[in-house]
Every structure is written in C-alpha cells, then in structure tokens.
Amino acid sequence: xxxxxxxxxxxxxxxxxxxxxxxxxxxxxxxxxxxxxxxxxxxxxxxxxxxxxxxxxxxxxxxxxxxxxxxxxxxxxxxxxxxxxxxxxxxxxxxxxxxxxxxxxxxxxxxxxxxxxxxxxxxxxxxxxxxxxxxxxxxxxxxxxxxxxxxxxxxxxxxxxxxxxxxxxxxxxxxxxxxxxxxxxxxxxxxxxxxxxxxxxxxxxxxxxxxxxxxxxxxxxxxxxxxxxxxxxxxxxxxxxxxxxxxxxxxxxxxxxxxxxxxxxxxxxxxxxxxxxxxxxxxxxxxxxxxxxxxxxxxxxxxxxxxxxxxxxxxxxxxxxxxxxxxxxxxxxxxxxxxxxxxxxxxxxxxxxxxxxxxxxxxxxxxxxxxxxxxxxxxxxxxxxxxxxxxxxxxxxxxxxxxxxxxxxxxxxxxxxxxxxxxxxxxxxxxxxxxxxxxxxxxxxx
Amino acid sequence: xxxxxxxxxxxxxxxxxxxxxxxxxxxxxxxxxxxxxxxxxxxxxxxxxxxxxxxxxxxxxxxxxxxxxxxxxxxxxxxxxxxxxxxxxxxxxxxxxxxxxxxxxxxxxxxxxxxxxxxxxxxxxxxxxxxxxxxxxxxxxxxxxxxxxxxxxxxxxxxxxxxxxxxxxxxxxxxxxxxxxxxxxxxxxxxxxxxxxxxxxxxxxxxxxxxxxxxxxxxxxxxxxxxxxxxxxxxxxxxxxxxxxxxxxxxxxxxxxxxxxxxxxxxxxxxxxxxxxxxxxxxxxxxxxxxxxxxxxxxxxxxxxxxxxxx
Numbered sequence: 001x002x003x004x005x006x007x008x009x010x011x012x013x014x015x016x017x018x019x020x021x022x023x024x025x026x027x028x029x030x031x032x033x034x035x036x037x038x039x040x041x042x043x044x045x046x047x048x049x050x051x052x053x054x055x056x057x058x059x060x061x062x063x064x065x066x067x068x069x070x071x072x073x074x075x076x077x078x079x080x081x082x083x084x085x086x087x088x089x090x091x092x093x094x095x096x097x098x099x100x101x102x103x104x105x106x107x108x109x110x111x112x113x114x115x116x117x118x119x120x121x122x123x124x125x126x127x128x129x130x131x132x133x134x135x136x137x138x139x140x141x142x143x144x145x146x147x148x149x150x151x152x153x154x155x156x157x158x159x160x161x162x163x164x165x166x167x168x169x170x171x172x173x174x175x176x177x178x179x180x181x182x183x184x185x186x187x188x189x190x191x192x193x194x195x196x197x198x199x200x201x202x203x204x205x206x207x208x209x210x211x212x213x214x215x216x217x218x219x220x221x222x223x224x225x226x227x228x229x230x231x232x233x234x235x236x237x238x239x240x241x242x243x244x245x246x247x248x249x250x251x252x253x254x255x256x257x258x259x260x261x262x263x264x265x266x267x268x269x270x271x272x273x274x275x276x277x278x279x280x281x282x283x284x285x286x287x288x289x290x291x292x293x294x295x296x297x298x299x300x301x302x303x304x305x306x307x308x309x310x311x312x313x314x315x316x317x318x319x320x321x322x323x324x325x326x327x328x329x330x331x332x333x334x335x336x337x338x339x340x341x342x343x344x345x346x347x348x349x350x351x352x353x354x355x356x357x358x359x360x361x362x363x364x365x366x367x368x369x370x371x372x373x374x375x376x377x378x379x380x381x382x383x384x385x386x387x388x389x390x391x392x393x394x395x396x397x398x399x400x401x402x403x404x405x406x407x408x409x410x411x412x413x414x415x416x417x418x419x420x421x422x423x424x425x426x427x428x429x430x431x432x433x434x435x436x437x438x439x440x441x442x443x444x445x446x
Numbered sequence: 447x448x449x450x451x452x453x454x455x456x457x458x459x460x461x462x463x464x465x466x467x468x469x470x471x472x473x474x475x476x477x478x479x480x481x482x483x484x485x486x487x488x489x490x491x492x493x494x495x496x497x498x499x500x501x502x503x504x505x506x507x508x509x510x511x512x513x514x515x516x517x518x519x520x521x522x523x524x525x526x527x528x529x530x531x532x533x534x535x536x537x538x539x540x541x542x543x544x545x546x547x548x549x550x551x552x553x554x555x556x557x558x559x560x561x562x563x564x565x566x567x568x569x570x571x572x573x574x575x576x577x578x579x580x581x582x583x584x585x586x587x588x589x590x591x592x593x594x595x596x597x598x599x600x601x602x603x604x605x606x607x608x609x610x611x612x613x614x615x616x617x618x619x620x621x622x623x624x625x626x627x628x629x630x631x632x633x634x635x636x637x638x639x640x641x642x643x644x645x646x647x648x649x650x651x652x653x654x655x656x657x658x659x660x661x662x663x664x665x666x667x668x669x670x671x672x673x674x675x676x677x678x679x680x681x682x683x684x685x686x687x688x689x690x691x692x693x694x695x696x697x698x699x700x701x702x703x704x705x706x707x708x709x710x711x712x713x714x715x716x717x718x719x720x721x722x723x724x725x726x727x728x729x730x731x732x733x734x735x736x737x738x739x740x741x742x743x744x745x746x747x748x749x750x751x752x753x754x755x756x757x
Contacts, residue, residue: 056661057620058638064563067625067635127620127635127662131600134619138600145599145623236593236629236728384631385725386584389569390550392562 012276014440018177021427021434024272026180028424031271035420041413048406049124057127059403065388066381066398071125073377074408077256077370078118078415079152079228080249084257085111085159086221087293089166090214099285101437102277102429106264108163109428110257113418115156115224121411122148144230151224158217163422164192165210169432172196172444185425198432198444225253232376238315239380242308248300254293255340256369259362262286264419266359268428277429280354287353290365294344301336319383328379331371339368518650522616525653525671528606534669535609536585536683537692537701537715540739543568543581545748549682549691556670556681558657560641563634565667566682570748579746580739583690585682586611586632586667587724587732594624594633603664609696609733610669614653618663625664629728633666669693679704696733 024031052059062069088107092100100107123129139146171193175186196202229249232240242248262283269278308316309324323332343361346352352361378398382388388396400408435442492504516524545568553565566585572578588611595603595611602618605611625633640659649658654671670680678684683691683704694701694712702709715721719737726732 056636056638060637063637064625064634065631067622122621125621127622127664128618131617131619134600134602134617138602138617140599140601143597143599143623145597145621149599231623232626234597235627236730237626381626385629386631387569387571388631390562390564390567395562 014435017431017435021429021431022177031424038413038417042410045406045410048403052403061399061401063395065395068377069398070400070404070408071121073374075118075121076373078114079225080253080256081260082111082114083221083225083253084261086217087254090217094214098437099281101433103265103282105430106428107261109419109422110260111159112163113415117411117415119152124407144234147227151227155220155224158220162213168193168196170427173431176445225249237380238319238383248304251297251300255297258290258293259365262362263359266355283355283358284353287347287358291344291347294340298340322379332375335368335372338364521652528608532608533696535696535733537735538583539690539737540580541742542688542690544688544744545581546687548685548687552681552685558641558659587630587734590731593627597623597627610671612668613656613664615660615663620662633664635664636661
C-alpha cells in the first residue's frame with residue numbers, strides 16, 4: 001500500500017484538512033448553476049411524465065409484448081449502481097482496508113441517491129400510480145415485488161444511516177466552522193451532530209453502531225439485487241428463466257457501482273480540489289478492484305451465455321441468435337467488449353489506472369452496464385414462447401419514445417441533484433476519519 | 447352445457463342473488479345509458495334490440511333505462527368467490543379451426559376491446575420445419591398452477607374455486623408483472639383510454655366480464671365468467687361456426703360443443719383424440735385442452751409460410 005509517494009501528508013494539519021474539505025462547500029459558484037440546471041431539466045422532463053399520467057402508458061413505446069421497457073431496465077441499473085455503498089463502505093470497511101477512508105462517503109452518497117430514485121422509477125413505470133398504496137393495503141408477500149419493496153426501503157434506510165452516522169463528528173465540525181451557512185443549515189448540523197464532541201465514550205458508541213450497520217447492510221445489499229433479479233428469474237421466459245440470475249446481477253452491480261464511484265471520485269477531486277485526499281492511490285486501488293469485479297462478472301456472463309448457447313434449446317435459440325448475431329448483436333457485444341473485456345485488459349496496466357484514463361474507462365463500463373440491463377430486459381420480451389401475431393407493427397418492435405427518454409432523463413437528473421445537494425451540504429471526504437487515519441490529532445469543540 | 451345434476455342448487459344460488467344481469471351481456475354493446483341520454487334530445491326514435499331469447503325488436507329510445515345491476519360490492523364478492531362446485535374446462539379441436547375468427551370478434555365485443563386487443567387470438571402455428579401448419583385459438587389457459595397470480599403484488603389477479611383466473615381492475619396497480627410472468631402471452635394491458643370508455647363510464651364494474659375496461663390496468667380472457675353465471679357458454683365458444691370449442695365442467699365430466707350444442711364426456715373426448723395441454727413442460731397445468739390438428743377436411747390457407755414471424 002505504500003507504493004506511492006506520501007511526502008505531501010507531512011504538510012497536512014487538522015486545520016488544513018478542515019479548510020480543504022469545507023471550503024468548496026460554500027465557495028463554489030458553478031455548483032449553484034449546476035443545481036439550477038438540474039432543476040430545469042427535471043421540470044421540463046416532469047412535463048413528459050405529466051403527459052404520461054394524463055394519456056396513459058400508451059405514450060411510451062411499450063405494448064402488450066414488450067410490456068417492460070426502458071423504465072425497468074433503468075430501474076435495474078439504478079439498483080445495481082447503488083450496491084457500491086455496500087461494497088465499499090461495508091465489505092471493504094469491515095476488512096479494515098484503509099485506502100477507502102476518503103471515498104467511503106462518496107460511495108454512500110451514490111448508494112442513497114441511486115436507490116432512492118430506483119424506488120421512484122418503479123412508480124413512474126406503474127399504470128396506476130394513484131394506487132401505489134394498494135401495495136401496503138393488499139400486499140401479498142408471495143410476490144417478488146413485495147420483497148423488492150421491502151429490501152429497497154430497508155437498504156435506503158440503512159444506507160442513509162451509514163451516510164449520516166459516520167458523519168456525526170464531521171457535522172459537529174460543520175456546526176462550528178461553517179459560519180456563513182444559512183440558519184436552516186446550522187440547525188440541521190446542530191440536530192444531526194447530536195452534541196458530539198468526540199469524548200472517548202461517544203467515540204466508542206458511535207463506532208460500535210457503525211460497525212453493526214456495516215454488518216447489517218451486507219445481507220440487505222445482497223438481497224436488494226438478488227430480489228431484483230428474481231423479478232425476471234421468477235418467470236418462465238427464455239433468457240430470464242435461469243438459476244444464476246441472483247449472483248449474476250450482484251456481480252454486475254459491483255461493476256456498475258465501482259465504475260460510478262470512480263467517475264464521481266474524479267469529478268469531486270477536480271471540482272472540489274481534493275487532490276490531496278482522493279489521491280492517485282485511490283484510483284489505482286479502485287482500478288484493481290474494478291478489474292476484480294469485472295472478471296467475476298465475465299465469469300458469470302460466460303456461464304449465462306455459453307452454456308445455453310452450446311445447447312441451443314428451442315426457445316432459447318431464437319433469443320440467443322438475436323443477441324449473438326441478430327438485431328441485438330451490436331448492443332450485446334459492445335456492452336460485453338467495451339463495458340467489460342477491454343476495460344479489464346486496459347486496467348491491468350498501471351498507466352490506465354491514473355485518474356483521467358480510469359475515469360474515461362469507467363464511463364465506458366458504466367454505459368456498458370446500462371446497455372447490458374437494456375439487453376437483459378427487452379429482447380426476452382420480444383421472444384415469447386408463442387408467435388406474436390395479429391397485432392399492429394409497433395407491437396413487434398420496441399423503440400423508446402421521446403416521452404420515455406425524457407422521463408428517464410428526469411430520473412438521472414434527480415440522482416445527480418441528490419448527489420449534488422448532499423455533497424453541497426455535507427463534507428464529501430470524511431474530515432475526522434481522514435485525520436485519524438493519518439495520525440493527526442482531532443479536536444472538536446463543544 | 448349439461449346442467450341436469452346440479453340445476454336445482456344452481457337455480458337457488460342464482461335466485462338468491464336476484465338475477466337482473468340477464469340482459470346486460472346482450473345490450474351492453476348498445477349502451478343504454480348513452481342511448482337514454484340521447485333520448486332526451488331526440489324523442490320517438492326507435493332502436494333495434496336483441497332480446498334474451500334471440501328476437502329482434504324495436505323499442506322507443508325514451509323507454510330505455512340502464513340495466514339494473516348488482517351493486518359493485520356484491521359483484522366483487524361473488525366474482526372473487528366463483529361458482530361453487532364447478533371446475534370449468536375448455537377443449538379446442540384444432541382439426542376444425544379454419545381461422546374464421548368469429549371467436550375473436552365476439553370476445554372483443556363482449557369485453558369492450560379494440561380490434562388489436564386479444565383475449566383470444568387465433569395463431570398460425572408450425573411446430574417444426576417440416577410439420578404441417580395449423581390454426582390455434584389461444585385464450586387464457588386458466589392454469590391450475592398460474593404463474594401470473596403468483597407474482598401479483600396486490601392480489602388483483604387470482605384463481606377462484608371454479609378454476610377461473612380473474613383480474614380485479616379496481617385493484618390492479620398496472621405493474622405488468624403478470625404479463626411478464628405469463629408464458630402464453632395471454633394478457634394485455636390498457637395502454638391508453640379503453641375503447642368507448644366515455645360511453646361506458648357510468649357502468650358498474652363487473653369483475654366477471656372485466657368491463658368497463660380501465661386505463662392502466664391488465665385484462666385477459668375470463669372464460670366469460672359473467673355468462674357462465676347465467677348458464678351460458680363463453681362468447682368465443684358460442685360464436686364459433688366450425689365446432690372448434692367444447693366447454694364444460696370437469697367435475698361433471700361433461701363438455702358441450704358451442705356450435706352443435708352436443709354434450710360429450712370430457713374424459714372420453716380427450717382420450718379418444720389424444721388431447722394435450724400447451725407447453726405442459728412448464729408445469730402450469732392449463733385448463734384448456736387441445737385436440738391435435740389431424741384429418742383436417744380443409745386446406746390450411748394461412749400466410750404462415752410467407753411470414754417470418756415464426757419461431
């Protein structure tokens with residue numbers, strides 16, 4: 001772990017860490033413009049959703065055969081990305097891997113934003129969103145949707161706690177240091193910091209709670225994406241009717257989540273000038289982690305496509321031919337090659353694990369992960385057991401409409417807005433943990 | 447339908463609910479409500495109506511009143527319970543289907559569907575490259591191990607004691623999981639405002655016919671559960687000109703042909719004609735049985751061989 005020069009650290013003091021991390025929260029003009037832009041995007045795309053509400057889901061490209069489309073593919077993608085919170089701050093945290101300290105909060109912010117909007121995307125996809133409470137009133141626990149609702153809300157809650165609890169010491173600092181903050185924000189810091197002044201007693205209790213949550217979130221994290229995969233695997237359709245969907249989705253989620261984290265790390269490093277904290281070391285390590293999870297995902301892909309491809313069972317054959325060299329081949333192979341295989345090869349080399357190259361590679365991985373979900377959801381629905389006949393031409397294909405794309409853009413803008421707002425009101429790099437990990441004395445005034 | 451053995455109990459059962467839905471099925475397509483409203487403007491206009499016993503009569507529009515139906519609660523309650531003692535089955539004789547599509551039209555009329563919405567769909571099938579093509583009407587299979595009802599998060603689609611799988615459109619949230627789960631592609635979704643929704647908007651929802659249809663909810667074949675309550679055969683079965691359909695009660699071991707009215711033993715019909723169920727390897731246990739398309743007395747006239755939508 002000491003393979004990178006660390007001479008800069010000697011110049012770091014607790015005061016400097018506080019200043020470096022807190023400064024961009026209050027002095028970043030571009031950030032406010034960006035928030036305004038996101039709100040504008042959300043409002044415009046909100047109009048598209050209004051049209052969908054008024055005229056029905058017929059304004060989308062979905063029809064009786066492709067009855068799940070862009071929204072569900074996007075939902076699966078969001079759930080996948082959110083799993084990075086569990087991977088970084090929980091699994092690696094429990095293993096006491098120290099290079100994650102400066103990026104664990106970014107991972108939790110990503111987790112909270114994506115899983116919260118994932119829940120909303122499901123409502124956007126509903127034919128009768130006005131009846132969403134029926135899930136509580138008439139809920140049947142035999143349905144995987146109920147399991148999904150349960151684990152998503154639990155994961156959101158525990159992720160939010162894992163974001164806030166480790167932040168309590170930092171919030172105590174915010175309360176003191178952010179003198180220019182609005183009264184509302186001051187009140188928020190005051191409430192959330194819970195009177196923390198870093199006494200040994202408080203320190204012990206807090207870390208006990210955090211570790212308990214870190215253990216708790218492992219099964220919940222696994223459950224959230226496993227259950228999401230069961231929405232498909234619980235059906236009798238070619239391409240979905242497979243037993244490895246749970247671990248296959250979890251592996252894919254680690255890929256998408258790690259890529260999203262690297263991209264976010266890069267943007268915070270550059271925009272918040274956090275080069276001293278989110279260092280080359282973090283990118284290098286994340287690069288290695290990304291290779292590892294990509295290899296696991298590649299292994300699952302081999303199982304998922306090679307084995308049925310070898311047998312070419314009736315039903316599967318049409319589906320697989322369409323993926324391998326038919327209508328879906330370009331999307332299928334680019335998600336496999338550009339989103340997985342080529343990144344693995346590149347990231348083996350150290351020079352590609354530098355911040356800028358790895359960020360660009362991660363953009364491809366993340367885009368590949370998105371298209372991979374699209375290829376998982378839609379082609380299967382176009383290849384049912386019985387032929388598609390006596391229906392209009394647009395039932396036989398699926399192309400998302402402008403409305404659908406707009407509503408999807410809305411969900412992305414909402415994720416970015418949540419991430420932006422959280423990173424504006426909370427320090428994105430843990431102040432106290434960073435200082436502690438560098439052996440610098442921490443002092444929090446009452 | 448053969449009803450001798452249980453006719454008495456059935457009569458009592460129906461009486462206890464006070465039948466007044468009788469005319470509903472026949473006249474729903476005329477929309478009495480709409481007609482009654484129009485009557486206020488145009489007096490002394492006559493309309494043609496079909497009575498229950500099949501007579502065509504002329505009635506003054508001013509005399510028309512909406513059919514008195516059961517209140518919604520009652521319809522919902524008995525719709526979920528089903529008809530006690532029954533176990534409905536359908537037999538489709540593929541050797542007789544000539545693709546007349548009268549079943550599809552009757553069904554769409556009964557359930558207020560557009561021409562491209564199918565509760566029952568006549569498919570052109572060819573099982574393998576060199577096997578004979580045939581026509582296959584495909585309604586909901588009303589599986590005894592239904593993949594669709596299993597996945598419903600709100601119990602909006604459910605299986606009744608008489609074997610029929612229904613949908614409650616007052617409860618459906620439109621998640622479309624059941625559509626994804628059905629291996630027979632038997633379910634449709636109301637993507638937009640349903641056909642004639644304005645006209646039928648005051649009609650009390652009848653779960654057993656799934657009318658009026660509702661935007662944003664799922665629909666599918668119901669074996670015309672509302673007609674079964676009146677001792678009638680399902681719309682598709684009675685409208686077939688070619689004797690393709692048999693419908694009846696597995697408990698009585700009797701099915702009636704919708705064209706000839708002939709009632710035969712269900713078990714014998716299946717046994718003698720090598721009846722089978724669709725995709726039995728999926729374990730769904732369908733209630734729709736097929737008789738193979740052998741000894742056909744007509745040429746297959748479908749355009750299947752020119753089409754590429756086969757697999």
